Amino acid sequence: MKRPEILSPAGNLEKLKFAVDFGADAVYLGGKLFNLRAKAGNFTLEEMAQGIEYAHKRGVKVYITLNAFARNDDFKSIEKFVDEVKELKPNAFIVSDLGVLSTVKERAPEIDVHISTQANTTNYRAVKVYRDLGASRIVLARELSIPEIRRIKEEVPEMELEVFVHGAMCMAYSGRCLLSNYLSYRESNKGACSQSCRWKYYLVEETRLGEFIPIEEDENGTYIFNSKDLCALPVLDELVSAGVDSLKIEGRVKSAYYVAVVTSVYKRALNLLLSDKELFKKELPTLYSELEKVSHRPYTLGFLKGGDEILQHYETSSYIRDYKFLGIHRGNLWDVRNRLEVGDEVEVFTPSANVLKLKILGIYVEKKGKFVPSGAANPNQRALIEFDREVEIPENSLLRRREVKTPSLSSV
Structure with a gap:
């Protein structure tokens, strides 16, 4: 089995340093605009330069998120951003919009382009199209199973595949959601999501204003949109054998402590897996227990094993913080x-x-x-x-x- 990279979130400069120091092979980060984590600290151009220098000196790659969906009036700012950032020599831009993809290829052809999970790529034919448009990597949709991921790698072996292995999940398909726009006027597809899916909901009948009727799956079940958190550690061996090139950790708005612990656990698990598979299996419960010591919701394998388990957490939207x-x-x-x-x-x-x-x-x-x-x-x-x-x-x-x-x- 070839070694995939551990890709960690960097919501600000401190978190970048934690990720690098605790074993990340690559980090991803955003500027102040046009990335899908507006509430992360994010980076000024000066901070981005410091972060890239810190990472590159330690052999760690840096990918810049430019994955918001653009409107016509956005492109002057996007062009300026690409022109400024390319001088810092990041390893790749992460994009989801075809117009942004073409802009990056025109203005920074020397820098790799990765297709964001927001593009909801779910099949090998779409991967081939993005390859032909000049992308070097696809961040696959989280709705895929391991056999589907393996099939894509077999059909397009020259394309790098990146898969989320840990962190928060979205109830909407590949994160494409309008709940936040309608309920709080914050546009999720431009990074300002208010996480309306985590709210506790009641029904109100039109002629009975003020009479709140609970929505119940069971006695606790009013958090009907609230997704569990992804944890793919138990199937890490299957993902590696499927040919995944990058194991991505979600969490640019999480704490530096979260970034450090999760990065370190996955790095150690990967090292064990590639050196001694039996020892990896033996150590798996201990490593899994470390992931329960960071802030998280109940864990799930998501769709990696077919999505047959219940993916929503009905009882509360609060995190477990032990x-x-x-x-x-x-x-x-x-x-x-x-x-x-x-x-x-x-x-x-x-x-x-x-x-x-x-x-x-x-x-x-x-x-x-x-x-x-x-x-x-x-x-x-x-x-x-x-x-x-x-x-x-x-x-x-x-x-x-x-x-x-x-x-x-x-x-x-």
Whole structure:
């Protein structure tokens, strides 16, 4: 089996660095306009230059999202954006609109073009058309099964195939949705989705205003459009054997902690799979449990196994957040992100996805250039932390604390 890349989200410069440091082979990011994550921090041109330089120095590729659906009046701005960004030498533009595709090919022919999942490519003939138009990669529609993905690769082996393996899913076909436009006047196809599908709905009969009738699938079932989150880790071996070239993680609006943990887990799983398949299977439950320690909705395989399971989560649109991110290790210090205290039982998550379980015995916070004893450390402080045993903690390791009892894991 050939090695696919791990492709991670970079909602801002800090998240890009987390993705790179925790094992991403490539990252994708957007500018301030014309990408489908308007609520992500996104990048100014200067930040984009810094991010591309940081990634390229470490052998990591950078793809620029330009995947909003354009209108006539958008193209002057799009042309200017392409002209400016191409000078930074990204590895590819990700587009969904045919007009944007032609613009990129005309103004930046030296840069690869990837076709976004928004183009909802579901068959090999469409892949061949995009190949003939000059695209080098297709981000396949999330509605495809693994056998369908394999068939596309067999029919068009020269085309790179990118598949989402983790993160939030949209109830609309390939993300093409108008709910947000109608209910909150925010255009989802230009990146401003208000996630109206996550709302809790009631019915109101025309002549009985004020009488709200719950919509029930069962006693909890009013979140009728609310999709579960995708987690393809249990079928990673099948995706790799199908010939997938890029394993894509969703989450440009997620936290830096999410980006780091998910990237690291998939990278370690891929390394195990390609070196020792039996060891991969043995370690799979442990790696899966790490993915339950980031903010997520209940997981699903989506359509990868045919879509026979229930893909909607009816009970609530809230995330499961059992762990709190406390800080990141820099040299021998910790950059504190959330309050931590002496006596806390914590975990250190390393860039290689190893976990150390420790207890905090002492905290020394920085004040006026000195480190003084303290019972706690607060966000934005730097601290020295004494644990209950001496361990070597790698650079960029993450500190976290379990906030609630984690439910027992279902078998993988």
